[in-house]
Every structure is written in structure tokens, then in C-alpha cells.
Amino acid sequence: METLYWVFIAIAFIISFIALFYPILPGVLFLAAGFLIYGFGFNFDPFTPLFIIIQALLLISLFVIDYAGNAYAIKKKGGSKAAIWGSTLGLIIGPFVIPIPVANILIGPFLGAVLAEMVFHKKGLKASVSIGIGTVLAFVGTTLIKVITQALMIGYFYYQVL
Template structure:
């Protein structure tokens, strides 16, 4: 039975990384689910107050990185709230409309179309904003991969 629990925990952790590419999945919740499954299946004893504080800080940082990264990129490039919403919608829809490449093309197209439709700018500024959103997504995703790997590594360090 222990092997089955470890497989389920591993699947939860894997889904948390898949969610980085398919943002509609609640990746952080799958990460937390892996920890909770371990607690119920084995023991919550390894989860010291320090462990919990560190994990909560890292969980919160995952949300902050997502929000701040995209907002900063759009604002730095002179984009509007429409571009921010367009890139977010493109980020969610892109991977389903265009598998694999949609994760990068979706936010770009969303930001560009939103700026063109709602801000009535020429083509150069919306394209620059679209590129900025893609670069922000790539950067924040890299940070989130590293953060999640640290969280999982720290979890294994505590429990093994």
C-alpha cells in the first residue's frame, strides 16, 4: 500500500509541473495535495512549524511571481489592462487551441489583439507588448519550476 501512496504523491507533484504549461490546472493545489496525502498516508510528524512556514512562504511566492511578472511586463511595455486580460486569456486558451506552441503563442496573440481592439494603437506597440508578455511568462515559469523543485526537494528531505 505504501507504494501506491508514493505513486499518488508523485503523480500530484508531476501534475503541479504540468500545470505550469497548462495554467488552467491548479498546480499549487496539486503540490499541496501531495504533502497532505503524505500526511494522511504516513504521518504529519515531519511537517514541523518551520517546514510549514517555509512552504507557505514559497506557496505565496508562486502566486506573487505569476501576478507581478505579467503585470510588470505589460506595464513596462506601455500596455493597458486590456493587454493584461488578453494575455491571461491567451495563456489559458492557447495550449488547448494550439497544443504545445499555444503556451507561448496564446499570450502573445491575446495581448496584441486586446491592444489593437481596445486601445486603437498601431501594430508596433501591441507587438512589443505581446513579446513582453511572452518573455515574462517564460521568466516566471522558470522561477516557478525552480521554486516548486525546491519545495518538493525540501519535502523529501523532511520525510526521508
């Protein structure tokens, strides 16, 4: 049974990384699920108050990084809240509409931001494309930061339990 718990923990952690590229999956929840599987399958003793505080802060930071990074890049390029919403919708819808793996999570937010700026704020193609490029660069940058953050969280988890 012990091996089965570790398999489930590993699967939860792997899905949390896959969710970075398929945002329709709740990656943060799978990361937390891995911790909970360990706690219920073995015990919660390694989860000291310091461990819980650090992991909770890092979990919260994953949400903040995601939203703040995109919003900052769009604002810096002169984009509006419509571009933020458009890029978010494009990120969610992209994997379902665009059949090219990985490119769909780059093209979706780009098109969402560009179209939102052109439709709702009547910006020209050049300005809208610039905002769209900023959105893609922000997504790539924040995804890189989230990969590192999640790896640190999992590393700290293994450090505590092994």
C-alpha cells in the same frame, strides 16, 4: 500500501510541473496535495511549524510570481490592464484552440495581449506586438522561476520526510 502513497505523491508532483505548461490545471493545488497525501498516508509529524510557514510562503510566491511578472513586463512595455487580461485569457484559451503543444502557451498570451491593446487602446501593430513579446518573455521567465521554486519545495519536502 506505502508504495501506493508514494506513487500518488509522485503523480501529484509531476502534475504540478505539467501545470506550468498547461495553466488550466491547478498546479499549486497538486503540489499541496502531494504534501497532504503524505500527511494522511503516513503522518504529519515531519511538517514542523517552520516547514509549514516556508511552504506556505513559497506557495503564495508562486501566485505572486505569476501575476506580478506578467503585469510588470506588460507595464514596462507600455501595456495596459487590457493587455494583462488579454494575455491571461490567451494563456487559458490557447491550449484549447492552438493545437501545437508548448507553442500554444506562448502564442495564446501573445495574441491575447496584442489584440487587447489594438482593440481596447487603439495602439498600432508595432506597439502591440512589442507588448505581446514582453508578455511571452515574462511567461518564460516566470515559468523558469516557478520550476525552480517548485523543485525547492519538493526538495525541502523530501528532506523533511526522508
